Amino acid sequence: MLLRHLQNVRREIALPASKRAGSLALRHVDAGSCNGCEHELAATANPYYDLQRHGLNIVASPRHADVLLVTGQITIRMVDSLRRAYEAMPEPRLVVALGDCATGCTMLGDPRQLAGPLEEILPVDLRIPGCPPAPQKIAEELLGLMRDMAEHSTTRRAFVEEAITPPTRDVEAIDTKGAKHA
Amino acid sequence: MPALKAALVERVTAQDWRAACERHAQAGGRFCGLFASRGSQGLQANCLFARSDQDHVVCAHVSSGAIDTLVDLFAAAGRDEREAHDSYGLRFAGHEPMRPLLDHPVEPEAWTVAVHGHDPYQVAVGPIHAGVIESGHFRFTVVGERILHLDLRMFYKHRGLQTAAEGRPLADGLRYAQRACAACAVTNTVAYAQACESALGLAPDRNLRRARTLLLELERLYNHLNDVSAICAGVGFAPGAMAFAAFKERAQRLNQRLTGHRFLFNTVALAAGTLHIGQGDTRAAREELKTLDEEQRRLWRELQFAGSVQDRLGDVGRLTREDAVRLGAVGPSARAAGVHQDTRSESPRLFYGEFVPATPEYASGDVAARLDIRRVELAHTFAILDELLTISFMPGGVKDLDAPPNGLGVGRVESPRGETVCAVQTDGHTTGRLHLRTGSYANWPAVAHAARENLLPDFPLINKSFELCYACADR
Numbered sequence: 001m002l003l004r005h006l007q008n009v010r011r012e013i014a015l016p017a018s019k020r021a022g023s024l025a026l027r028h029v030d031a032g033s034c035n036g037c038e039h040e041l042a043a044t045a046n047p048y049y050d051l052q053r054h055g056l057n058i059v060a061s062p063r064h065a066d067v068l069l070v071t072g073q074i075t076i077r078m079v080d081s082l083r084r085a086y087e088a089m090p091e092p093r094l095v096v097a098l099g100d101c102a103t104g105c106t107m108l109g110d111p112r113q114l115a116g117p118l119e120e121i122l123p124v125d126l127r128i129p130g131c132p133p134a135p136q137k138i139a140e141e142l143l144g145l146m147r148d149m150a151e152h153s154t155t156r157r158a159f160v161e162e163a164i165t166p167p168t169r170d171v172e173a174i175d176t177k178g179a180k181h182a
Numbered sequence: 183m184p185a186l187k188a189a190l191v192e193r194v195t196a197q198d199w200r201a202a203c204e205r206h207a208q209a210g211g212r213f214c215g216l217f218a219s220r221g222s223q224g225l226q227a228n229c230l231f232a233r234s235d236q237d238h239v240v241c242a243h244v245s246s247g248a249i250d251t252l253v254d255l256f257a258a259a260g261r262d263e264r265e266a267h268d269s270y271g272l273r274f275a276g277h278e279p280m281r282p283l284l285d286h287p288v289e290p291e292a293w294t295v296a297v298h299g300h301d302p303y304q305v306a307v308g309p310i311h312a313g314v315i316e317s318g319h320f321r322f323t324v325v326g327e328r329i330l331h332l333d334l335r336m337f338y339k340h341r342g343l344q345t346a347a348e349g350r351p352l353a354d355g356l357r358y359a360q361r362a363c364a365a366c367a368v369t370n371t372v373a374y375a376q377a378c379e380s381a382l383g384l385a386p387d388r389n390l391r392r393a394r395t396l397l398l399e400l401e402r403l404y405n406h407l408n409d410v411s412a413i414c415a416g417v418g419f420a421p422g423a424m425a426f427a428a429f430k431e432r433a434q435r436l437n438q439r440l441t442g443h444r445f446l447f448n449t450v451a452l453a454a455g456t457l458h459i460g461q462g463d464t465r466a467a468r469e470e471l472k473t474l475d476e477e478q479r480r481l482w483r484e485l486q487f488a489g490s491v492q493d494r495l496g497d498v499g500r501l502t503r504e505d506a507v508r509l510g511a512v513g514p515s516a517r518a519a520g521v522h523q524d525t526r527s528e529s530p531r532l533f534y535g536e537f538v539p540a541t542p543e544y545a546s547g548d549v550a551a552r553l554d555i556r557r558v559e560l561a562h563t564f565a566i567l568d569e570l571l572t573i574s575f576m577p578g579g580v581k582d583l584d585a586p587p588n589g590l591g592v593g594r595v596e597s598p599r600g601e602t603v604c605a606v607q608t609d610g611h612t613t614g615r616l617h618l619r620t621g622s623y624a625n626w627p628a629v630a631h632a633a634r635e636n637l638l639p640d641f642p643l644i645n646k647s648f649e650l651c652y653a654c655a656d657r
């Protein structure tokens with residue numbers, strides 16, 4: 001019964017299974033958020049978005065990660081751990097600022113407790129604005145990032161040319177299906 | 183339901199501080215927070231008590247920099263005193279050892295409880311966790327796989343929101359209260375608004391009370407659905423976790439439709455309402471909630487008969503009633519342990535009528551009871567929402583109370599995780615001091631206590647059954 005219920009959720013809203021454009025291993029670090037960005041990032045795994053099917057996985061260690069997803073304002077108590085997580089990642093590595101706090105748009109708090117904007121601490125490759133960005137937006141941006149990486153990767157090129165989905169298809173699928181039932 | 187009165191402030195000398203607080207406890211006052219502030223006359227210690235008739239605040243000027251501890255009277259004051267010490271330099275005579283809370287010394291000896299013996303060893307987790315989880319550090323002292331003791335080191339996410347709000351116009355404080363935590367954004371802002379309105383001698387009218395109650399219950403709805411999903415994930419039961427995550431998504435989409443934001447941000451204003459929901463929209467929302475309720479009820483039956491779930495819940499992470507009261511636990515976790523308290527039944531500034539706190543089928547204080555209390559409370563929330571949404575919503579406003587402004591206001595609101603208390607000292611129309619003591623703040627010591635004697639691999643499940651925020655405890 002539970003599984004049947006889930007099947008219905010999928011049937012209503014799920015994306016069509018797309019051809020893979022590779023995969024990305026994501027490591028999330030909360031550097032001082034309000035927990036909103038975490039909720040929405042976690043929501044990208046719910047049956048409505050189910051990002052894992054596209055090869056986007058949250059991994060437990062920075063050593064396995066291609067992408068560091070940073071949320072929140074960077075507090076003085078988190079800045080060292082954040083740097084260590086980045087240093088532990090293999091290259092090439094990317095940093096994604098998730099949400100207005102991490103992109104440095106809406107700083108709020110006591111300057112004595114904050115280490116400064118993320119871009120002054122780590123090189124930021126992608127900014128996902130929003131407070132918090134909706135799961136749909138996060139999904140679109142991360143899928144876009146994955147495709148960009150696939151296109152630029154020489155080692156993967158042969159595979160990618162065969163398998164890559166046209167860049168906008170997934171995104172549209174999320175849009176229309178998600179919106180219809182919103 | 184108590185009558186709507188502003189908090190009563192009692193000013194005492196530093197010598198009388200402890201005796202005065204003891205008197206309030208004897209008169210039936212429930213300790214609900216302690217904080218330091220700095221005024222024109224220097225340091226001040228403040229202690230909050232909830233009583234059936236009215237909230238009370240005991241204030242004492244501390245010229246010597248030290249005041250008697252209350253921690254032996256109210257164990258719940260432990261973290262409050264440590265925070266007042268670290269951020270205001272207030273010393274508490276008799277609170278030994280004073281372990282740092284905000285300060286993060288490197289040596290664990292400074293902030294952990296010493297455990298002696300041959301076999302115990304320590305397991306350190308965090309501040310960065312394995313999944314999409316907020317930052318915080320847990321240090322377990324373990325024998326074999328059994329947890330002897332757990333020390334928490336939090337405040338990694340301390341953004342200084344309270345001090346940043348000081349000196350700003352009162353209405354600005356809402357942004358700071360909201361930023362403390364997304365999942366409790368409505369609770370925190372309503373508590374802040376109530377505190378300010380109480381300090382200014384204002385009371386919300388019927389429309390405003392209805393609107394805030396609606397927002398609070400919408401917040402509880404998606405949070406409770408999220409918590410059930412989290413507990414299912416905690417036992418590795420993916421179908422349940424996914425099904426309830428999908429329910430949560432639907433609840434948040436409803437929030438978006440009704441208020442323009444999935445987390446209901448910016449829906450609470452000071453001394454004014456913001457909500458405009460017409461008859462058509464309330465009707466549609468009622469319909470949607472009705473289907474959601476029916477579907478989630480069906481899935482609860484499934485959960486009840488899923489052996490792989492049920493076998494993991496009983497007798498895990500038990501918090502006794504005595505410990506819950508002693509440690510000042512609040513909210514669903516306290517009610518699951520048999521504590522009959524819910525701030526919704528003491529909220530004359532909201533629209534709950536004669537609200538009766540929920541009780542789980544068995545108040546066993548373990549993960550099973552904490553899961554079950556969510557089932558009961560979800561039913562209440564659906565019922566409240568259904569009733570509220572029978573008529574449309576108008577912004578509403580405030581009216582004058584007879585009480586004159588007294589410079590200090592208290593707001594108490596039941597968040598999805600328990601009572602959140604906000605105290606605001608006003609300085610004309612600016613914030614002198616903002617203190618936010620959230621349900622999560624109150625409950626973290628209970629998590630550490632409930633983890634004792636359990637297996638280390640069960641900790642994630644125990645933690646998820648409380649499902650506390652780090653953000654609104656660290657602020």
Ligand code: SF4
Nearest residue numbers: 034036099100101132
């Ligand atoms: S961007 Fe918004 S939701 Fe995300 S952490 Fe910052 S305040 Fe919270």
